[in-house]
Amino acid sequence: MDPAAARPAVVIDSGTGYTKMGFAGNVEPCFIVPSVVAVNESFLNQSKNSSKANWLAQHNAGVMADLDFFIGDEALAKSRSSSTYNLSYPIRKGQVYNWDAMERFWQQCMFNYLRCDPEDHYFLLTESPLTAPESREYTGEIMFETFNVPGLYIAVNSVLALAAGYTTSKCEMTGVVVDIGDGASHIVPVADGYVIGSSIRSIPIAGKDVTLFVHQLMKERGENVPPEDSFEVARKVKEMYCYTCSDIVKEFNKHDREPGKYLKNWKGIKPKTGAPYSCDIGYERFLGPEVFFNPEIYSSEFTTPLPTVIDRCIQSAPIDTRRALYKNIVLSGGSTMFKDFHRRLQRDLKKIVDARILASEARLGGEIKSHPVEVNVISHPIQRFAVWFGGSVLASTPEFFAACHTKAEYDEYGASICRTNPVFKGMY
Numbered sequence: 001m002d003p004a005a006a007r008p009a010v011v012i013d014s015g016t017g018y019t020k021m022g023f024a025g026n027v028e029p030c031f032i033v034p035s036v037v038a039v040n041e042s043f044l045n046q047s048k049n050s051s052k053a054n055w056l057a058q059h060n061a062g063v064m065a066d067l068d069f070f071i072g073d074e075a076l077a078k079s080r081s082s083s084t085y086n087l088s089y090p091i092r093k094g095q096v097y098n099w100d101a102m103e104r105f106w107q108q109c110m111f112n113y114l115r116c117d118p119e120d121h122y123f124l125l126t127e128s129p130l131t132a133p134e135s136r137e138y139t140g141e142i143m144f145e146t147f148n149v150p151g152l153y154i155a156v157n158s159v160l161a162l163a164a165g166y167t168t169s170k171c172e173m174t175g176v177v178v179d180i181g182d183g184a185s186h187i188v189p190v191a192d193g194y195v196i197g198s199s200i201r202s203i204p205i206a207g208k209d210v211t212l213f214v215h216q217l218m219k220e221r222g223e224n225v226p227p228e229d230s231f232e233v234a235r236k237v238k239e240m241y242c243y244t245c246s247d248i249v250k251e252f253n254k255h256d257r258e259p260g261k262y263l264k265n266w267k268g269i270k271p272k273t274g275a276p277y278s279c280d281i282g283y284e285r286f287l288g289p290e291v292f293f294n295p296e297i298y299s300s301e302f303t304t305p306l307p308t309v310i311d312r313c314i315q316s317a318p319i320d321t322r323r324a325l326y327k328n329i330v331l332s333g334g335s336t337m338f339k340d341f342h343r344r345l346q347r348d349l350k351k352i353v354d355a356r357i358l359a360s361e362a363r364l365g366g367e368i369k370s371h372p373v374e375v376n377v378i379s380h381p382i383q384r385f386a387v388w389f390g391g392s393v394l395a396s397t398p399e400f401f402a403a404c405h406t407k408a409e410y411d412e413y414g415a416s417i418c419r420t421n422p423v424f425k426g427m428y
């Protein structure tokens with residue numbers, strides 16, 4: 001038996017905002033770090049600018065550039081304290097955008113964070129449901145050639161969120177995953193572990209947009225936040241104080257009637273001068289998450305509410321799967337964690353479904369009654385890293401190791417084998 005298959009697989013879910021990493025079989029990722037790399041630009045420029053004759057200086061600068069970089073919170077701290085480090089975000093809207101930075105990022109994940117030798121472990125990585133097959137080939141090339149991993153499986157993040165199996169004691173592999181992260185929002189129907197590709201829907205609003213909207217509202221009101229810190233404060237305000245309301249008009253009234261109960265206060269220290277400051281947090285508490293239910297308050301280009309998008313997604317799936325899909329709508333991603341988000345989503349979706357049933361009964365003269373459709377939106381505290389957790393569960397089954405592409409297969413057939421990753425037992 002392959003000795004690497006006896007060790008726990010490494011599971012890395014790299015998202016636009018945060019990367020979750022750890023070992024299969026654990027209930028939580030070992031680290032959740034921002035997906036960002038800080039590279040020392042002075043070495044990079046030196047290696048480009050050195051004359052051909054001075055090849056040694058060029059080589060040394062290249063080596064130093066390869067060594068002198070940071071990821072995650074360390075990268076953010078470095079770029080704040082020194083102007084020689086430039087930040088690079090390898091993932092945008094759920095897709096790898098800068099492969100050089102991605103490789104550096106994975107390198108530090110393995111050696112500095114997880115402290116494992118990649119040659120000793122199988123790897124499970126994740127990708128967005130809309131990732132192109134070529135991107136899987138690049139991932140395969142980096143993993144097998146740079147890191148020499150013995151085996152690799154690239155899973156669709158929504159399938160993993162379903163595999164988290166927290167819906168019932170028995171893991172159900174038919175359902176709709178509503179995955180709203182930092183930079184990408186996808187609604188993905190899955191039947192028996194297979195993604196129904198033609199029914200996937202994406203919406204152009206995700207966590208970063210909610211932060212931008214909260215930021216904009218605070219700025220328009222003239223809150224006293226230092227500009228260099230204002231986006232970060234808006235993100236923290238969003239994560240700590242925002243909630244989903246049931247009715248926006250009633251919520252405005254509630255805030256106006258009892259401001260003392262709803263108004264929050266944010267206290268901070270100005271990074272440049274060290275002087276303390278404070279600001280108020282008001283309507284943005286419920287207006288932030290409202291962008292998913294009434295997107296026109298944020299964007300004039302995209303105005304379809306999330307519950308309508310989910311309904312259209314299920315209606316476009318094969319007819320015999322629809323009832324099962326409505327019954328198991330699973331939330332995943334940090335931006336679904338707003339208080340009462342699942343309640344509002346379930347209520348609005350149920351309204352749409354009930355209205356359609358009533359309309360179709362009326363068309364038939366009211367003589368034939370339809371069976372009610374069960375709508376369930378499932379929420380859970382591990383929503384934030386449901387994708388990682390699903391990966392951890394699947395990568396600890398014996399079938400996982402058989403489903404992985406191995407280094408020997410890669411050497412024989414090339415990177416194209418990474419384009420497809422078979423569904424295996426445990427996924428259905």
Ligand SMILES: Nc1ncnc2c1ncn2[C@@H]1O[C@H](COP(=O)(O)OP(=O)(O)OP(=O)(O)O)[C@@H](O)[C@H]1O
Binds near residue numbers: 240
């Ligand atoms: N408690 C919370 N309430 C609301 N939003 C939150 C909370 N915690 C984190 N977030 C937001 O969730 C987002 C990060 O979620 P997640 O880690 O799922 O995204 P990602 O996987 O990095 O991105 P993507 O899946 O879009 O590529 C950020 O925008 C963050 O501000």
Ligand SMILES: [Mg+2]
Binds near residue numbers: 015333
């Ligand atoms: Mg994600």
